[in-house]
Amino acid sequence: MAYDKFNILTSTAVPLPLENVDTDQIIPARFLKATERKDFGVNLFRDWRYNSDGSPKESFVLNNSVYGGKILIGGRNFGSGSSREHAAWSIYDYGFRCVVSSFFADIFRNNCLNIGVLPVQVSAEFAEQIFDAIYKDASTELEINLPEQKITISSTGASESFEINSYKKENLTNGYDDIDYLQNIKGDIETFAKDLII
Amino acid sequence: MSKTLFDKVWDSHVVKSIEGGPDVFFIDRHFIHEVTSPVAFLGLKNRGLSVMYPERTFATADHNTPTINQHLPVEDPLSANQLKTLEENSKLHGISHWGLGHEKNGIVHVVGPENGITLPGATIVCGDSHTSTHGAFGAIAFGIGTSEVEMVLSTQCIMQPKPKKMRINVNGPLGKGVTPKDVALYIISKLTTAGATGYFVEYAGDVFENMSMEGRMTVCNLSIEMGARGGMIAPDQKTYDYLEGRSQTPKGDAWDTALAYWKTLKTDDDAQFDKELTFESSDIEPMITYGTNPGMGIGISKSIPLSEALGGGEKATYKKSLDYMGYHENDAMIGKQVDFVFIGSCTNGRIEDFRDFVSIIKGKQKADHVTAWLVPGSHVVEAQIKEEGLLDIITEAGFTLRQPGCSACLAMNDDKVPAGKYAVSTSNRNFEGRQGPGSRTLLASPLVAAAAAVTGVVTDPRNLL
Numbered sequence: 001m002a003y004d005k006f007n008i009l010t011s012t013a014v015p016l017p018l019e020n021v022d023t024d025q026i027i028p029a030r031f032l033k034a035t036e037r038k039d040f041g042v043n044l045f046r047d048w049r050y051n052s053d054g055s056p057k058e059s060f061v062l063n064n065s066v067y068g069g070k071i072l073i074g075g076r077n078f079g080s081g082s083s084r085e086h087a088a089w090s091i092y093d094y095g096f097r098c099v100v101s102s103f104f105a106d107i108f109r110n111n112c113l114n115i116g117v118l119p120v121q122v123s124a125e126f127a128e129q130i131f132d133a134i135y136k137d138a139s140t141e142l143e144i145n146l147p148e149q150k151i152t153i154s155s156t157g158a159s160e161s162f163e164i165n166s167y168k169k170e171n172l173t174n175g176y177d178d179i180d181y182l183q184n185i186k187g188d189i190e191t192f193a194k195d196l197i198i
Numbered sequence: 199m200s201k202t203l204f205d206k207v208w209d210s211h212v213v214k215s216i217e218g219g220p221d222v223f224f225i226d227r228h229f230i231h232e233v234t235s236p237v238a239f240l241g242l243k244n245r246g247l248s249v250m251y252p253e254r255t256f257a258t259a260d261h262n263t264p265t266i267n268q269h270l271p272v273e274d275p276l277s278a279n280q281l282k283t284l285e286e287n288s289k290l291h292g293i294s295h296w297g298l299g300h301e302k303n304g305i306v307h308v309v310g311p312e313n314g315i316t317l318p319g320a321t322i323v324c325g326d327s328h329t330s331t332h333g334a335f336g337a338i339a340f341g342i343g344t345s346e347v348e349m350v351l352s353t354q355c356i357m358q359p360k361p362k363k364m365r366i367n368v369n370g371p372l373g374k375g376v377t378p379k380d381v382a383l384y385i386i387s388k389l390t391t392a393g394a395t396g397y398f399v400e401y402a403g404d405v406f407e408n409m410s411m412e413g414r415m416t417v418c419n420l421s422i423e424m425g426a427r428g429g430m431i432a433p434d435q436k437t438y439d440y441l442e443g444r445s446q447t448p449k450g451d452a453w454d455t456a457l458a459y460w461k462t463l464k465t466d467d468d469a470q471f472d473k474e475l476t477f478e479s480s481d482i483e484p485m486i487t488y489g490t491n492p493g494m495g496i497g498i499s500k501s502i503p504l505s506e507a508l509g510g511g512e513k514a515t516y517k518k519s520l521d522y523m524g525y526h527e528n529d530a531m532i533g534k535q536v537d538f539v540f541i542g543s544c545t546n547g548r549i550e551d552f553r554d555f556v557s558i559i560k561g562k563q564k565a566d567h568v569t570a571w572l573v574p575g576s577h578v579v580e581a582q583i584k585e586e587g588l589l590d591i592i593t594e595a596g597f598t599l600r601q602p603g604c605s606a607c608l609a610m611n612d613d614k615v616p617a618g619k620y621a622v623s624t625s626n627r628n629f630e631g632r633q634g635p636g637s638r639t640l641l642a643s644p645l646v647a648a649a650a651a652v653t654g655v656v657t658d659p660r661n662l663l
Contacts, residue, residue, distance in 0.1 A: 034276075036240055082327050105425060193224065
């Protein structure tokens with residue numbers, strides 16, 4: 001699945017400071033019944049976002065018009081639980097291109113990287129600074145600079161560097177995915193498979 | 199150089215290492231089901247790719263399937279469409295497919311081992327986080343996303359950085375009523391749901407050595423709930439005895455060759471782990487969860503912990519969790535209301551779990567107000583329940599047995615817990631709404647679930663054994 005190339009993203013952000021946000025909250029299992037990838041964004045955080053009659057829950061941040069943008073700021077241990085890539089799809093389809101947290105669950109992080117959502121892991125202190133800045137002024141922008149691996153809070157100028165392996169970084173900046181790479185080394189894979197016991 | 203069990207299996211499956219990046223990692227066995235595979239097949243179609251080794255992929259339907267009247271058409275059109283899509287994709291690409299109604303159908307992590315598809319030293323993936331189950335056989339097994347399902351279908355490889363290594367040791371005898379589920383819930387309660395993130399776990403010590411293969415599967419299944427990608431246990435005679443003669447295991451000379459290799463799959467004495475933890479078996483009692491993640495578990499005789507020691511963000515999350523459950527700090531768990539009981543899932547849907555359940559309910563009656571779902575993990579488990587005479591005891595006690603599937607574990611099929619109701623569940627996740635919007639889940643062992651089913655409230659199973 002092709003995705004937009006990621007280079008430098010400057011945007012306001014949506015704060016969701018809860019910890020251990022699991023993928024069942026990001027998208028409940030009953031919305032995983034599609035056979036194509038289409039419109040998962042409408043059910044992002046479905047049960048936190050809507051009442052059972054379909055009316056919006058006013059208190060949930062996605063229903064608060066003060067906050068918006070292409071960056072989601074989550075609490076610690078974001079994306080735990082199920083391996084459903086639908087969680088990453090729903091975040092992308094909603095319009096987010098980057099999730100910031102002080103800690104990500106493994107599979108969710110991988111899934112994001114595979115579909116063009118950049119997971120940016122920051123220190124707990126820097127995450128607090130981001131929340132503070134956004135709560136003080138919702139129009140605060142963050143700059144996510146992938147080539148320089150740096151995240152900056154525009155209103156305060158505070159910044160921190162983040163990790164990403166060079167292979168994934170190249171993929172994201174060029175819009176490539178792993179299948180492109182793997183297709184090119186199929187000969188190596190065939191040779192390798194010949195010697196396997198099982 | 200000394201190696202861990204994990205190193206030995208991982209290193210022997212690296213096709214190529216990318217500098218500053220992941221390994222190209224070869225997958226021996228790939229399981230697929232109806233929910234996380236259709237978009238991967240669509241990806242193949244859009245790119246004009248074929249399946250490289252169809253004989254290495256195995257399809258079964260489990261998440262969406264109803265657990266009664268499986269001979270009738272599936273009512274929900276979306277579920278029916280996913281099931282049909284899996285069947286068509288499997289047929290098109292020459293992949294073995296055990297769909298609804300097939301004699302080998304069942305939950306993917308139950309039927310894999312049962313048929314000997316799961317083997318020691320193998321690398322196994324599936325678009326399902328509980329793929330970690332297969333680590334019980336000394337395999338490296340973990341869940342992947344749909345993009346990776348597409349990679350495995352088209353190239354039999356995924357791109358993975360090698361995780362760090364953790365060993366968890368538990369030694370000593372287990373107390374009365376303490377099962378593998380309790381051991382796992384205890385470890386998760388100590389580590390939290392993020393405590394093993396970034397690691398692959400090896401379980402060691404006589405507690406795991408003494409477990410049956412079913413018990414080991416329960417433990418490895420729950421590895422993901424502490425954040426680990428997977429967990430594994432070194433294969434031993436019990437592993438080989440379980441596997442020998444199963445339909446898909448190697449036969450004759452191939453068995454001997456494989457067995458000789460499997461016997462080398464142990465952590466070397468002086469091999470190093472990035473982290474090592476040790477717990478005492480005597481500290482573990484039957485466990486139950488009180489919150490909305492699997493790390494929020496306590497001994498069943500204990501009270502809900504206080505939030506005093508927690509920091510700001512943590513405290514808010516903790517309070518939100520207890521509010522959702524309708525519980526308060528310092529509440530005792532014994533005596534809490536129970537409306538539903540679920541025995542089943544890839545965690546506790548095997549024969550041993552039903553034997554445990556029956557050991558408690560035998561000669562008693564289901565509590566009137568409790569709705570109980572007893573769901574075998576596969577048709578093979580269902581047949582065993584009947585052969586061993588367990589079904590008669592189940593029926594006499596006022597319970598009914600359903601047909602195999604994921605059932606009430608994840609609210610994708612008809613088995614859903616209504617909003618506000620409490621379910622004691624042998625499954626693996628107690629997240630908000632996991633068993634249905636607004637449902638409240640208490641994770642526990644089959645013994646604790648059985649005790650709740652006959653008394654109608656949270657009850658210490660040790661008093662009924």
